[in-house]
Amino acid sequence: MSTFKIGVVIGSLRKDSFNRKLALALAALAPEGFVFEHLRIDDLPLYNQDQDGNQAESVKRFKTEIASCQGLLFVTPEYNRSIPGVMKNAIDNASRPYGQSAWAGKPAGVVGISVGAIGTAMAQQHLRNVLAYLDVPTMGQPEAFVQAKDGLFDDKGHIGIESTKKFLQGWMDKYVAWIKTHNA
Numbered sequence: 318m319s320t321f322k323i324g325v326v327i328g329s330l331r332k333d334s335f336n337r338k339l340a341l342a343l344a345a346l347a348p349e350g351f352v353f354e355h356l357r358i359d360d361l362p363l364y365n366q367d368q369d370g371n372q373a374e375s376v377k378r379f380k381t382e383i384a385s386c387q388g389l390l391f392v393t394p395e396y397n398r399s400i401p402g403v404m405k406n407a408i409d410n411a412s413r414p415y416g417q418s419a420w421a422g423k424p425a426g427v428v429g430i431s432v433g434a435i436g437t438a439m440a441q442q443h444l445r446n447v448l449a450y451l452d453v454p455t456m457g458q459p460e461a462f463v464q465a466k467d468g469l470f471d472d473k474g475h476i477g478i479e480s481t482k483k484f485l486q487g488w489m490d491k492y493v494a495w496i497k498t499h500n501a
Contacts, residue, residue: 321496323347324386325355328393328404328429328440335430335465340392342476343428346489351496353390356382358407369414376410380419383411388496389425389453395433395440405447412451421452424499426492428461436462456495461488 325344329336337355344353360375362368372380383389393400412418427444429437441460448455463469463481471477476485 319350319500321351321387321500322385323351323353323388323390323496324383324423325353325390325392326358326404326407327355328391328401330359330403334394335432336392336394338470338474339428339430339463340390341474342470343390343392343485343489345475346482346486348493351493354382354386356407358403361407361410364406364409364413366413372410372413379407380411383419383423386423387500389420389423390492391425391427391444391448393427393429393437393440393444395429395431395437398439399443400440400447404444408447408451418451420448422454424454424456424496426456426488426495428463428488430463430465432465434464436464438462454499456492459484459488459491461485 325340327334327336327340340355347353356379358379361379362373362375393404412420425448427441429441431437441462445455468477469481476482
Protein backbone atom coordinates (compact mmCIF):
# COMPACT_ATOMS: atom_id res chain seq x y z
CA MET A 318 0.00 0.00 0.00
CA SER A 319 1.26 3.47 -0.88
CA THR A 320 1.63 6.14 1.75
CA PHE A 321 0.49 9.63 0.91
CA LYS A 322 1.98 12.47 2.92
CA ILE A 323 -0.39 15.42 3.05
CA GLY A 324 0.90 18.86 4.01
CA VAL A 325 -1.69 20.74 6.05
CA VAL A 326 -1.65 24.53 5.98
CA ILE A 327 -3.87 26.02 8.67
CA GLY A 328 -4.62 29.72 8.30
CA SER A 329 -5.17 30.35 12.01
CA LEU A 330 -2.44 30.69 14.60
CA ARG A 331 -4.88 30.72 17.54
CA LYS A 332 -4.17 28.00 20.12
CA ASP A 333 -7.81 26.82 20.22
CA SER A 334 -8.46 27.39 16.52
CA PHE A 335 -11.61 25.80 15.13
CA ASN A 336 -9.69 25.26 11.89
CA ARG A 337 -6.93 23.34 13.66
CA LYS A 338 -9.62 21.19 15.31
CA LEU A 339 -11.25 20.63 11.90
CA ALA A 340 -7.90 19.63 10.37
CA LEU A 341 -7.33 17.05 13.11
CA ALA A 342 -10.90 15.71 12.85
CA LEU A 343 -10.59 15.37 9.06
CA ALA A 344 -7.32 13.47 9.39
CA ALA A 345 -9.13 10.98 11.64
CA LEU A 346 -11.57 10.30 8.77
CA ALA A 347 -8.80 9.46 6.28
CA PRO A 348 -8.00 5.88 5.35
CA GLU A 349 -4.85 4.04 6.29
CA GLY A 350 -1.93 5.17 4.18
CA PHE A 351 -2.70 8.88 4.50
CA VAL A 352 -0.46 10.84 6.87
CA PHE A 353 -1.27 14.47 7.65
CA GLU A 354 1.62 16.74 8.60
CA HIS A 355 0.81 20.24 9.83
CA LEU A 356 3.20 22.65 8.15
CA ARG A 357 4.45 25.45 10.37
CA ILE A 358 3.81 28.97 9.03
CA ASP A 359 4.05 31.15 12.14
CA ASP A 360 7.84 31.58 11.83
CA LEU A 361 7.89 32.75 8.20
CA PRO A 362 9.04 36.32 7.63
CA LEU A 363 6.78 38.76 5.84
CA TYR A 364 7.32 38.17 2.15
CA ASN A 365 9.78 40.65 0.64
CA GLN A 366 10.91 40.27 -2.98
CA ASP A 367 14.31 41.67 -2.01
CA GLN A 368 14.90 38.38 -0.16
CA ASP A 369 14.17 36.10 -3.14
CA GLY A 370 17.88 35.42 -3.68
CA ASN A 371 18.54 34.75 0.00
CA GLN A 372 15.42 33.22 1.53
CA ALA A 373 15.22 32.76 5.29
CA GLU A 374 15.92 29.30 6.69
CA SER A 375 12.27 29.00 7.76
CA VAL A 376 11.17 29.61 4.16
CA LYS A 377 13.64 27.02 2.83
CA ARG A 378 12.36 24.52 5.42
CA PHE A 379 8.75 25.24 4.47
CA LYS A 380 9.44 24.79 0.75
CA THR A 381 11.28 21.50 1.43
CA GLU A 382 8.34 20.23 3.50
CA ILE A 383 5.91 21.08 0.70
CA ALA A 384 8.13 19.35 -1.87
CA SER A 385 8.05 16.14 0.19
CA CYS A 386 4.23 15.99 0.13
CA GLN A 387 2.00 14.14 -2.31
CA GLY A 388 -0.90 16.48 -1.57
CA LEU A 389 -2.00 19.55 0.33
CA LEU A 390 -4.89 20.43 2.60
CA PHE A 391 -5.64 24.11 3.15
CA VAL A 392 -7.84 24.75 6.19
CA THR A 393 -8.78 28.40 6.32
CA PRO A 394 -10.77 30.69 8.54
CA GLU A 395 -12.37 33.74 6.99
CA TYR A 396 -11.07 37.15 8.01
CA ASN A 397 -12.86 40.15 6.52
CA ARG A 398 -14.31 38.05 3.68
CA SER A 399 -10.93 36.64 2.62
CA ILE A 400 -8.04 34.43 3.68
CA PRO A 401 -5.93 35.40 6.69
CA GLY A 402 -2.75 37.37 6.06
CA VAL A 403 -0.62 34.62 7.62
CA MET A 404 -1.89 32.11 5.04
CA LYS A 405 -1.33 34.49 2.11
CA ASN A 406 2.16 35.24 3.43
CA ALA A 407 2.97 31.51 3.57
CA ILE A 408 1.68 31.03 0.03
CA ASP A 409 3.70 33.99 -1.24
CA ASN A 410 6.93 32.88 0.47
CA ALA A 411 6.74 29.34 -0.94
CA SER A 412 5.85 30.53 -4.44
CA ARG A 413 8.97 32.64 -4.87
CA PRO A 414 11.32 33.43 -6.46
CA TYR A 415 9.29 33.46 -9.66
CA GLY A 416 9.61 30.12 -11.43
CA GLN A 417 10.58 28.25 -8.25
CA SER A 418 7.20 27.70 -6.65
CA ALA A 419 6.99 24.79 -4.23
CA TRP A 420 3.22 24.62 -4.84
CA ALA A 421 3.16 23.87 -8.59
CA GLY A 422 1.43 20.63 -9.47
CA LYS A 423 0.58 19.63 -5.88
CA PRO A 424 -3.06 18.48 -5.67
CA ALA A 425 -5.04 20.14 -2.91
CA GLY A 426 -8.27 20.33 -1.01
CA VAL A 427 -9.72 23.44 0.61
CA VAL A 428 -11.98 23.50 3.67
CA GLY A 429 -12.71 25.85 6.52
CA ILE A 430 -14.86 26.50 9.53
CA SER A 431 -16.24 29.62 11.19
CA VAL A 432 -19.11 30.62 13.45
CA GLY A 433 -20.90 32.33 10.57
CA ALA A 434 -23.76 30.66 8.72
CA ILE A 435 -21.90 30.62 5.39
CA GLY A 436 -18.78 29.16 6.96
CA THR A 437 -15.70 30.26 5.03
CA ALA A 438 -17.22 30.45 1.56
CA MET A 439 -15.66 33.78 0.58
CA ALA A 440 -12.21 32.91 1.94
CA GLN A 441 -12.25 29.56 0.15
CA GLN A 442 -13.13 31.22 -3.15
CA HIS A 443 -10.30 33.71 -2.79
CA LEU A 444 -7.91 30.90 -1.89
CA ARG A 445 -9.00 28.85 -4.91
CA ASN A 446 -8.22 31.84 -7.16
CA VAL A 447 -4.70 32.11 -5.73
CA LEU A 448 -4.11 28.35 -5.99
CA ALA A 449 -5.30 28.29 -9.62
CA TYR A 450 -2.68 30.87 -10.53
CA LEU A 451 0.00 28.81 -8.75
CA ASP A 452 -0.87 25.63 -10.72
CA VAL A 453 -2.28 23.80 -7.71
CA PRO A 454 -4.97 21.40 -8.95
CA THR A 455 -7.69 21.99 -6.37
CA MET A 456 -10.65 19.69 -5.80
CA GLY A 457 -13.79 21.56 -6.83
CA GLN A 458 -16.54 19.39 -5.37
CA PRO A 459 -17.79 18.82 -2.83
CA GLU A 460 -17.25 22.17 -1.17
CA ALA A 461 -17.19 22.20 2.63
CA PHE A 462 -18.30 25.36 4.41
CA VAL A 463 -18.52 24.20 8.02
CA GLN A 464 -20.27 26.23 10.70
CA ALA A 465 -18.92 25.90 14.24
CA LYS A 466 -21.77 24.81 16.51
CA ASP A 467 -22.05 23.40 20.01
CA GLY A 468 -21.35 19.69 19.93
CA LEU A 469 -19.54 19.76 16.58
CA PHE A 470 -16.41 18.33 18.20
CA ASP A 471 -16.70 15.65 20.87
CA ASP A 472 -14.36 15.40 23.88
CA LYS A 473 -11.82 13.46 21.78
CA GLY A 474 -11.79 16.07 18.99
CA HIS A 475 -13.80 13.96 16.55
CA ILE A 476 -16.87 15.23 14.72
CA GLY A 477 -19.74 14.87 17.18
CA ILE A 478 -22.72 15.71 14.95
CA GLU A 479 -23.58 12.63 12.91
CA SER A 480 -24.90 14.44 9.83
CA THR A 481 -21.76 16.61 9.68
CA LYS A 482 -19.54 13.58 10.20
CA LYS A 483 -21.27 11.81 7.31
CA PHE A 484 -20.85 14.86 5.06
CA LEU A 485 -17.17 15.28 5.99
CA GLN A 486 -16.53 11.56 5.48
CA GLY A 487 -17.91 11.97 1.96
CA TRP A 488 -15.66 15.00 1.47
CA MET A 489 -12.64 13.02 2.69
CA ASP A 490 -13.47 10.08 0.41
CA LYS A 491 -13.52 12.43 -2.61
CA TYR A 492 -10.32 14.13 -1.43
CA VAL A 493 -8.52 10.79 -1.12
CA ALA A 494 -9.60 9.87 -4.66
CA TRP A 495 -8.43 13.30 -5.88
CA ILE A 496 -4.98 12.84 -4.35
CA LYS A 497 -4.66 9.30 -5.68
CA THR A 498 -5.69 10.38 -9.19
CA HIS A 499 -3.09 13.15 -9.23
CA ASN A 500 -0.35 10.83 -7.96
CA ALA A 501 -1.03 7.96 -10.37
